[in-house]
Amino acid sequence: MPRVIPPVPVRDDEFFWTGVAEHKLLARSCAACGLLQHPPTPMCPACGGLEWNAKELSGAGFVYSWIVSRHPTQPDAEPRIVAVIALDEGIRMVANLSGVDVKDVRNNMRVAVHFEDFDGVTLPQFRPAAPEGEH
Amino acid sequence: MALTPGAAAIAGIGHTEFSKNSGRSELQLASEAVRAAIADAGLTPADVDGVVTMTVDVNDELALMRSVGIEEISWASRTPFGGGGSCALLQNAAAAVTSGAANAVVIYRAFNERSATRFGQPNGGGQRQGPPPGWSWYLPFGLDTPAKIYSLWYQRYMDAYGLTNEDFGRYTVVARKNAATNPNAWFYKRPITLEDHQNSRWIVEPILRLLDCCQESDGGVALVVTTAERAKDLKQPLVTLEAATQGHNRASADVMFNYYDKDLSRFSAAEYAARQLYGATGLTPADIDAAMIYENFSPVVFLQLEAFGFCGAGEAAGFIKDGHIEIGSTIPVNPHGGLLGEAYIHGVNNVIEGVRQLRGTAANQVSGASRVLAAAGHSALILGNGN
Ligand SMILES: [Zn+2]
Numbered sequence: 001m002p003r004v005i006p007p008v009p010v011r012d013d014e015f016f017w018t019g020v021a022e023h024k025l026l027a028r029s030c031a032a033c034g035l036l037q038h039p040p041t042p043m044c045p046a047c048g049g050l051e052w053n054a055k056e057l058s059g060a061g062f063v064y065s066w067i068v069s070r071h072p073t074q075p076d077a078e079p080r081i082v083a084v085i086a087l088d089e090g091i092r093m094v095a096n097l098s099g100v101d102v103k104d105v106r107n108n109m110r111v112a113v114h115f116e117d118f119d120g121v122t123l124p125q126f127r128p129a130a131p132e133g134e135h
Numbered sequence: 136m137a138l139t140p141g142a143a144a145i146a147g148i149g150h151t152e153f154s155k156n157s158g159r160s161e162l163q164l165a166s167e168a169v170r171a172a173i174a175d176a177g178l179t180p181a182d183v184d185g186v187v188t189m190t191v192d193v194n195d196e197l198a199l200m201r202s203v204g205i206e207e208i209s210w211a212s213r214t215p216f217g218g219g220g221s222c223a224l225l226q227n228a229a230a231a232v233t234s235g236a237a238n239a240v241v242i243y244r245a246f247n248e249r250s251a252t253r254f255g256q257p258n259g260g261g262q263r264q265g266p267p268p269g270w271s272w273y274l275p276f277g278l279d280t281p282a283k284i285y286s287l288w289y290q291r292y293m294d295a296y297g298l299t300n301e302d303f304g305r306y307t308v309v310a311r312k313n314a315a316t317n318p319n320a321w322f323y324k325r326p327i328t329l330e331d332h333q334n335s336r337w338i339v340e341p342i343l344r345l346l347d348c349c350q351e352s353d354g355g356v357a358l359v360v361t362t363a364e365r366a367k368d369l370k371q372p373l374v375t376l377e378a379a380t381q382g383h384n385r386a387s388a389d390v391m392f393n394y395y396d397k398d399l400s401r402f403s404a405a406e407y408a409a410r411q412l413y414g415a416t417g418l419t420p421a422d423i424d425a426a427m428i429y430e431n432f433s434p435v436v437f438l439q440l441e442a443f444g445f446c447g448a449g450e451a452a453g454f455i456k457d458g459h460i461e462i463g464s465t466i467p468v469n470p471h472g473g474l475l476g477e478a479y480i481h482g483v484n485n486v487i488e489g490v491r492q493l494r495g496t497a498a499n500q501v502s503g504a505s506r507v508l509a510a511a512g513h514s515a516l517i518l519g520n521g522n
């Protein structure tokens with residue numbers, strides 16, 4: 001198990017972590033104009049709106065960039081793959097890839113979300129989607 | 136509106152030795168560097184009426200005044216984003232002196248970044264949690280060191296243009312070659328080969344090896360900024376600030392976690408800074424005689440060579456391999472050795488080297504240098520010497 005530093009939810013993003021705990025991937029969607037904003041902000045930059053809906057995302061997207069994260073000084077139980085995921089809804093999100101060997105990871109590969117618990121911390125994780133050709 | 140080209144000048148520079156364990160307080164390092172810069176300008180502490188540093192510097196302005204003997208200040212200001220804003224310090228000081236808000240502003244940056252708080256350690260020693268800038272989006276997933284944080288950006292650049300870590304190593308070899316003949320450099324007399332680089336351990340495989348990472352350093356640097364008109368009557372040869380700008384755009388979304396920009400194979404904030412500098416001065420990359428390029432990690436030199444127009448998108452690897460950044464070639468980069476070779480004083484030591492190059496007093500002098508670029512991605516400047 002990797003050692004996980006827990007998130008510290010704050011007013012503008014606690015909906016996200018509540019969703020993650022329920023195994024839902026959520027993003028802020030402006031109640032007035034529909035803009036999706038991740039990471040979330042208190043105000044909609046497009047229309048100035050302050051009302052938001054928590055929109056459930058498909059969890060489908062592709063790997064935009066990725067690295068292998070190893071601890072600089074302590075041995076890791078297993079290296080973690082960190083990726084920028086470009087979600088099909090048009091926003092990007094940092095998360096981990098799991099269920100895939102490092103040598104098989106490529107930019108632009110299709111992935112889908114699932115959720116895993118690490119020492120009591122639930123995090124969104126992505127793994128290769130059922131084959132349908134690369135994005 | 137840009138600063139009036141050439142209206143402000145760098146009248147004095149100062150620094151401590153660059154080490155791994157200074158053995159004294161950060162305030163002492165700041166005091167020594169400031170006092171040296173004021174003396175270099177031919178001024179006294181009582182002539183200084185403004186101070187500028189970074190928001191992340193821990194040295195309090197009033198404590199510094201008490202220590203150095205500065206009597207009164209009408210301008211105290213700080214610039215954001217750490218080393219990325221290292222050239223913003225000059226923009227800030229120049230705005231003060233050219234507007235009349237102050238007559239002589241001293242810039243300082245001093246820390247025990249190796250022997251005390253080490254930026255490169257996981258989670259910055261446990262201090263990074265919550266907003267801003269939203270560490271929750273990154274820390275839980277394992278992005279807990281600058282090397283990892285930045286590699287997630289560089290990977291897209293490498294992939295877009297087919298670069299390998301060996302390409303980055305060719306920059307490090309040049310930086311260490313330059314440092315080897317610079318007595319101020321930590322790596323003085325210690326050049327490396329590309330093979331040495333490739334034998335250094337992985338930090339973030341397959342992107343960064345140890346020798347792609349900047350040093351961790353203890354030290355202090357300072358500069359005195361005043362108007363060019365006044366500087367002409369002071370002790371040192373005139374070095375003018377031709378332009379200085381910051382470069383931030385909403386696309387970057389976050390200065391360290393720059394993952395939301397449209398195309399991560401480019402550095403759009405630096406491209407904006409480049410447009411500001413060249414637009415304000417009418418200069419082009421061909422007019423620049425040497426470039427001091429901030430490199431917390433070697434790949435960001437490549438992105439900035441492209442952003443500031445010294446070569447085209449994706450061309451930096453070939454540009455470096457063909458020798459264009461060496462002293463005596465197209466655009467000498469970091470002739471002092473940069474943050475990899477000289478020291479990591481948050482990029483401000485790069486600006487001091489730019490001043491030396493224009494005075495003609497650098498350890499590795501670029502012959503006839505009359506325009507120098509200093510670039511730190513999110514801020515940049517051009518220095519001149521009236522020639
Ligand atoms: Zn809106």
